[in-house]
Amino acid sequence: MKILIVDDSSTMRRIIINTLSRIGYTDVVEGENGKSGLEKLGQGGVEMIITDWNMPEMDGLEFVKTVRGQNPAIPILMVTTNAAKEDIVEALQAGVNNYVVKPFTPETLKEKIESLLG
Amino acid sequence: MDQSEIDALLAGGGKGAKKSKPEPDPAASPAQEPKQDGSGHVIAELDTVTAVTERESNKVMDQLDMISQLVARQQKLITEMMRHEGAQAAGVQQAIHEVMSAGKEIQDKVFEAMDLMQFQDITRQKLERIVHHLRQIHDYIVDLLGTGLKNEAERASISRTIAQTGTMPDENKAHADAVVEAYKSQKKG
Numbered sequence: 001m002k003i004l005i006v007d008d009s010s011t012m013r014r015i016i017i018n019t020l021s022r023i024g025y026t027d028v029v030e031g032e033n034g035k036s037g038l039e040k041l042g043q044g045g046v047e048m049i050i051t052d053w054n055m056p057e058m059d060g061l062e063f064v065k066t067v068r069g070q071n072p073a074i075p076i077l078m079v080t081t082n083a084a085k086e087d088i089v090e091a092l093q094a095g096v097n098n099y100v101v102k103p104f105t106p107e108t109l110k111e112k113i114e115s116l117l118g
Numbered sequence: 119m120d121q122s123e124i125d126a127l128l129a130g131g132g133k134g135a136k137k138s139k140p141e142p143d144p145a146a147s148p149a150q151e152p153k154q155d156g157s158g159h160v161i162a163e164l165d166t167v168t169a170v171t172e173r174e175s176n177k178v179m180d181q182l183d184m185i186s187q188l189v190a191r192q193q194k195l196i197t198e199m200m201r202h203e204g205a206q207a208a209g210v211q212q213a214i215h216e217v218m219s220a221g222k223e224i225q226d227k228v229f230e231a232m233d234l235m236q237f238q239d240i241t242r243q244k245l246e247r248i249v250h251h252l253r254q255i256h257d258y259i260v261d262l263l264g265t266g267l268k269n270e271a272e273r274a275s276i277s278r279t280i281a282q283t284g285t286m287p288d289e290n291k292a293h294a295d296a297v298v299e300a301y302k303s304q305k306k307g
Contacts, residue, residue, distance in 0.1 A: 009172065009239040009242065010172060011172055011176055011236075011238045012239040014235075015179075015232060015233060015235055019233070081240055088298065092302075098298060099294045101294045103234075106233060
């Protein structure tokens, strides 16, 4: 299962990749903002997306809306510091399937991924 | 306070500002030209801070990765050692099991430390929100000085915007799972 991770923080991408490898997902591609995320998605094979919200050039919300315009089925998990209720609802309306507030625990990420894939 | 004083204050050189400040590491991040009005200094400095912390966080992550690989190698060597004829005595096996279990604990602690490095990204985003505030306050004061006092409605609107876009104390965080569930049930119904 190939997972696309979109986050402008290289530290955060490493943390997510590390967590994924501990729960058995080692096939990962990375994007540092929505724009590069779309490029990676265009290369094919991606079966799930984990994206941040606050990023330069193209933020996570715009990225999700663009992805949903092309692919209504791919599971998208948003992992962000935005914790306000209206932000969560806005992300869900944009097409996010589930939402995790940073900082997260490996258990939370595992649970969300498994529920999206289950 | 006139425009130049406001700009100087935002640039870190005005009245009440620190007289000396640490020089940013020029190699830490790409050079960013300050804006002519001086407000870019604060932003450039915060950008430098976040670039440096990200770079240093990655160095810590490299070290943790290295420890993790060394522990994995040690575990492999111990497993091989356990099969050795000379290591079959009960006491030796017991000791080896204890070493293995200590290694597992180290590995778990390394993973925990890696997870804790999320603070870097969270702090960076909080700094970005502070920059956003500074910009709003800067623009508001510039506007006041340039065009005279704003009316009540405009002042209230800016005040609300500043209050609502601030860094959010952890205790005010919405419970994301509850919001997601409520949204999904509402959509179903």
